[in-house]
Amino acid sequence: MNTELRVEITTQSGVQYQGAATGVVVPAALGYLGIRPGHAPLISSLVTGIVTLHQEEGDAYAAITGGIIEVFDDCVTILADIAEMAAEIDVARTREAMRRAKERLQAAYEGPSVSYADLDIDRARLALARAVNRLHTANKAGLLG
Amino acid sequence: MxxxxxxxxxxxxxxxxxxxxxRAMSMVSAVQLRRVQQGVEQRRAFFAKLSEILARISASDSSVLHPYLRPVEVEKCAGLVVAAGDRGLCGGYNSSLFRAVDQFLKTKTCRFEIIPVGAKAVAQARRSGWNVTDTYASLRDIEDTEKAAQISAQIRRHFDDGSLDSLYVAYTRFISTSRHVPVIEQILPVEPDETKQDADLEYIFEPDAEQLINTVVPMAVDAELRYYLLQALASEHAARMIAMTTxxxxxxxxxxxxxxxxxxxxxxxxxxxxxxxxxxxxxxxxx
Structure with a gap:
């Protein structure tokens, strides 16, 4: 049996990561899911969260949103809507995005008529979740100092 | 004198x-080609992976779970998406695709509903008297993620409501800047990959099989359709660039x-x- 997993993280805008890992943890729909070599074939949907790649030289992290994961024959394929490796995260821009999302939410809640089904509120919430997730990922990778 | x-x-x-x-047209086409070609290449990996997964699902026992994966019993009415260019002046790009479509239609006995995409395809449909279901006058829309999603959702709906038994796409495959060939590909129902047939393959699905297959399968079909239409667009720009350079x-x-x-x-x-x-x-x- 293999002792390594081949991991590929791909989005509509190209392959984000390709490499080997001894274990992978992904944000599956039912909670974080750990995968080791020899895992049974699996398909799951993914939510916003952090992908952790356990590697001999240390852990690598990626922030992802949505999509699916397939495990088959020690190949882990992550097809995400959005995916960024920790090193690629632009912390300043993410903070700015977070601030804007918070402002939008603040304005919506303090506004005269709050409609919780409002599309803009939903979008702001999702944007905030993504920004927070990116910052968490960057923090895990030790990029925030 | x-x-x-x-x-x-x-x-x-x-x-x-x-x-x-x-010369100006060839230069404009070259720029557009570069952009679209990049899009095609970026999507290639995503599409390849997704169709691999789809082929494995359709070869496994779980294939009964989704109508897109069930083989057609009787092909009474088929749909054909014809993706041609928005404009002319691109050499034989449009006409060779239409020739391929005509040949394909001759080999098939069932009724065909045509879904032309691109202004030239719409015009050709009118000229040839094809049975037209929907028309999309702009192939360029496929570059826009939202519009592309709308188009493929609308096209899939005809299959969902049972008015079509199968769905094909006629497009010009982009091989390289100087090589593009018209092809016709079946996208629905998804053809199981016989070579990967594996009786033991039992996927674990999370949250549950039905829900997941309902997400993955349409997603894969959309990605496939978009990938093909993008290639058609890349081929159009490439064909125009070559024609105008010549x-x-x-x-x-x-x-x-x-x-x-x-x-x-x-x-x-x-x-x-x-x-x-x-x-x-x-x-x-x-x-």
């Missing part, structure tokens, strides 16, 4: 402006030829005028 010179000058001017237009080369050649002709005619005129003067002078001296 002066008549002739004026005609030649006018011809040179015309070829020169043709050359300017075709015609601007031709225009240049023609201009050179005409200039040569003009020079020769002008020299001839001068020579004959000089000869006339000389003979005149000679005649005067002798008297």
């Amino acid at each position: 002066p008549e002739n010179l004026r005609v030649l000058r006018r011809k040179i001017r015309t070829t020169e402006s043709i050359w300017q237009i075709t 015609s601007s080369d031709n225009a240049e050649e023609m201009r050179d030829d005409l200039t040569k002709q003009l020079n020769r005619a002008r020299q001839q005129r001068i020579t004959s005028e000089v000869l006339e003067v000389i003979t005149g002078a000679e005649a005067l001296r002798q008297t």
Whole structure:
């Protein structure tokens, strides 16, 4: 049996990561899911969260949103809507995005008529979740100092 | 003789402006091609992975769970998406696709509903009297993620409501800038990959199989359709770039030829005028 997993993280805008890992943890729909070599074939949907790649030289992290994961024959394929490796995260821009999302939410809640089904509120919430997730990922990778 | 010179000058001017237009068009196409080609290449990995997964799902026992994965029993009415260009001046790009479509339709006995994408496809559908279901007048929309999602959702709906038993796409596959071939591909129902048939393959699905397959399968079909239509668009730009480069080369050649002709005619005129003067002078001296 293999002792390594081949991991590929791909989005509509190209392959984000390709490499080997001894274990992978992904944000599956039912909670974080750990995968080791020899895992049974699996398909799951993914939510916003952090992908952790356990590697001999240390852990690598990626922030992802949505999509699916397939495990088959020690190949882990992550097809995400959005995916960024920790090193690629632009912390300043993410903070700015977070601030804007918070402002939008603040304005919506303090506004005269709050409609919780409002599309803009939903979008702001999702944007905030993504920004927070990116910052968490960057923090895990030790990029925030 | 002066008549002739004026005609030649006018011809040179015309070829020169043709050359300017075709050269500009080829340059514009080159830029657009680069952009679309990048999109095609970026999506290639995503599409390849997704269709791999789809092939494995459809070869496994879980294939009964989704209508897109069930083989057709009787093909009574099929859909054909014809993705041609929005504009002409691109060599044989549109006509060779239409020829392939005509040939394909001849080999099939069932009824066909055509879904033309791109202005030229819409025009061709009207001309050939195809049964048209929906029309999408702009192939370029496929570059926009939201519009592309709308288009493929609408196309899939005809399959979902049972009015179509299968769905094909006719598009021009983009192999390289100089090679693009019209092909027709079946996208629905998804054909199981026989080579990957594996009786033991039992996926674990999370949260549950039905829900997941309902997300993955349409997602894969959308990605496939979009990938094909993007290739059609890339091929259109490539075909136009080649056609316009060839015609601007031709225009240049023609201009050179005409200039040569003009020079020769002008020299001839001068020579004959000089000869006339000389003979005149000679005649005067002798008297």
